[in-house]
Amino acid sequence: MNKTKEKRRFVILCLAPALILFSVFMIYPTINVFLMSTLRWGGFSDFKEFVGIQNFLILFEDMNFIRAFQNTIFVIVIVTVFTLALAILFAAILVREKIKGQNFFRVIFYIPNILSIVVIGAIFSAIYDPSTNGLLNSFLSLFHEDGWIGVQFLGNQSIVMYSIAFALIWQAIGYYMVMYMASMSSIPAHYYEAAELDGCGKIKQFFSITLPLIWTNIRTTLTFFVISTINLSFLLVQVMTTGGPDGASRVLLFYLYDQAYNNASYGYGMAIGAITFLFSFLLSAVINKITERDDLEF
Amino acid sequence: MKKISVEKLYKIFVYVALISLAISIIIPVAWVFVSSLKTNAEFQGSPWTLPMSFYFQNFIDAFEKAKMAEYLLNSVIVTALALILLVVIALPASYVLARFDFKGKKLINTMFMAGLFINVNYIVVPIFLMLLDWDDVFYSLFGQSFFLDNIVVLAIVYASTALPFTIYLLSGYFKTLPKAYEEAAYIDGCGYFKTLLKVMAPMAKPSIITVILFNFLAFWNEYIIALTLMPGASKTLPVGLVTLSKGQMAAANYGQLYAGLVIVMLPTLILYILVQKKLTQGMTLGGLKD
Numbered sequence A: 001m002n003k004t005k006e007k008r009r010f011v012i013l014c015l016a017p018a019l020i021l022f023s024v025f026m027i028y029p030t031i032n033v034f035l036m037s038t039l040r041w042g043g044f045s046d047f048k049e050f051v052g053i054q055n056f057l058i059l060f061e062d063m064n065f066i067r068a069f070q071n072t073i074f075v076i077v078i079v080t081v082f083t084l085a086l087a088i089l090f091a092a093i094l095v096r097e098k099i100k101g102q103n104f105f106r107v108i109f110y111i112p113n114i115l116s117i118v119v120i121g122a123i124f125s126a127i128y129d130p131s132t133n134g135l136l137n138s139f140l141s142l143f144h145e146d147g148w149i150g151v152q153f154l155g156n157q158s159i160v161m162y163s164i165a166f167a168l169i170w171q172a173i174g175y176y177m178v179m180y181m182a183s184m185s186s187i188p189a190h191y192y193e194a195a196e197l198d199g200c201g202k203i204k205q206f207f208s209i210t211l212p213l214i215w216t217n218i219r220t221t222l223t224f225f226v227i228s229t230i231n232l233s234f235l236l237v238q239v240m241t242t243g244g245p246d247g248a249s250r251v252l253l254f255y256l257y258d259q260a261y262n263n264a265s266y267g268y269g270m271a272i273g274a275i276t277f278l279f280s281f282l283l284s285a286v287i288n289k290i291t292e293r294d295d296l297e298f
Numbered sequence B: 001m002k003k004i005s006v007e008k009l010y011k012i013f014v015y016v017a018l019i020s021l022a023i024s025i026i027i028p029v030a031w032v033f034v035s036s037l038k039t040n041a042e043f044q045g046s047p048w049t050l051p052m053s054f055y056f057q058n059f060i061d062a063f064e065k066a067k068m069a070e071y072l073l074n075s076v077i078v079t080a081l082a083l084i085l086l087v088v089i090a091l092p093a094s095y096v097l098a099r100f101d102f103k104g105k106k107l108i109n110t111m112f113m114a115g116l117f118i119n120v121n122y123i124v125v126p127i128f129l130m131l132l133d134w135d136d137v138f139y140s141l142f143g144q145s146f147f148l149d150n151i152v153v154l155a156i157v158y159a160s161t162a163l164p165f166t167i168y169l170l171s172g173y174f175k176t177l178p179k180a181y182e183e184a185a186y187i188d189g190c191g192y193f194k195t196l197l198k199v200m201a202p203m204a205k206p207s208i209i210t211v212i213l214f215n216f217l218a219f220w221n222e223y224i225i226a227l228t229l230m231p232g233a234s235k236t237l238p239v240g241l242v243t244l245s246k247g248q249m250a251a252a253n254y255g256q257l258y259a260g261l262v263i264v265m266l267p268t269l270i271l272y273i274l275v276q277k278k279l280t281q282g283m284t285l286g287g288l289k290d
Helices: A003-036 A054-059 A063-096 A102-114 A117-128 A135-143 A160-184 A189-197 A202-213 A215-240 A252-262 A266-290 B002-035 B057-064 B068-099 B105-115 B120-142 B151-176 B180-187 B192-203 B205-221 B224-229 B237-246 B250-283
Strands: none
Touching (some): A003 B068, A003 B105, A003 B120, A003 B151, A063 A160, A063 A202, A063 A215, A063 A252, A063 A266, A063 B002, A102 A160, A102 B002, A117 A135, A117 A160, A117 B002, A117 B205, A160 A215, A160 B002, A189 A202, A202 A215, A215 A252, A215 B224, A252 B120, A266 B120, B057 B068, B057 B250, B068 B151, B068 B192, B068 B250, B105 B151, B151 B224, B180 B192, B192 B205, B205 B250, B224 B237, B237 B250
């Protein structure tokens, strides 16, 4: 029996299905995003015309695109800052303090992460409901005896992005907290004991021991923040506001989907996709560069 | 004396912070459960009143009037099929990539690694267009469309998009297993396929379970691919729920909507409570959510 031949056959048979599916449903569509971004291709007609970078030139004069870009940057910044701070704070409390029901809190905080974006959208639609039947408005109306007019959390152009960002933070805290907890709990306890003997307070301990030692982990999660906020903000906007009111809550990927799927301007939509992809890549690289520190080990 | 009071204040602050976050999570989730048992009349009043009785009619209506039974069945089939496909396809590929040397291995590894950075939200429209093209060809040959609105195709797309991360996880695990087991199997006259099936696959069970857990949640909760690739009347549960909540009769269907949300949430919550340790541990192996 020919051993090498049999081995070859085994390797090919094992790899072929995965390679075929991966190429057809991931590689080919990805290449297509970039190829299609150079085409003028609208409607369900088969008329396609190569226009080079014209789609991109139009994009930078499209106020809707610029607004979507601003909204995306806004959610990335707000969600990253607040989630990072809160997740680290809660992780430090749960790992370092003797808390009753520690496990209970950890289990509860992770729950939003297992819920479908559809469920999160529905929950926050109920919370933000502008009538006095809304969870938040009914609560606010307690403090205003007469004639409380509900706040339009999702209907007011200047509030809607904050509402979206808040929902995203609520969803993300538990996930990142569990991540930080894992790396914090591997820090040896005697570091803290030594610091305590030297008279270091808890806040000082946090900034000079905990934070530097989980720095690598924080850097990794910063990339996650960028990528997942771009994606999740799209899904949440799609489920909750469909870009409204009057386009005020459009984010980059939502604008892509809206142009390509609902408006059938495929070329234009894919140009938005290409820009978004490059933007997320560049932003991650920049963040990675500026947060670079010497690796500390224990 | 003063030191103690500062410490006490700190402790109080810590508990207040923990409890408020816990409440902000428990109350909305519990509220959905409670609301699913309210009659339509009860939705008119304050959202905080408890229902007078358990109005299970909402669930019956959701199944009978809002087509939730069909959507639920679709979701179950798609999730199960996608999970089976994923494991059957990813396991041999990961094993070969972890254990065998052959030409082009490095290229294939790099390709799958690059795949980790491809997100579904960017490529869902190109996938849709590709299937649309295939359907045109299919239509001209057989007089009907096939690829869109097909839950089997949807399951294949789900499995394909989960391949890079699954292969990354599984081949990482295979690399940690000692080679002695396989060598013993070969000496005993086991072929390659038999070794994979009888020796290696059972040993990879812990990480196969991790893969299934994560992807169960991902597939069951998935929204945008299902929305795009199933534009017809047949839908998965999450898509059906959004349609219901955005429909013209939304206000009259609150009871059914919340019943539907409970149907979506319940399996994930039960699974989570059963395996939460495993899930949060597995997560720290690394990985991106969508």
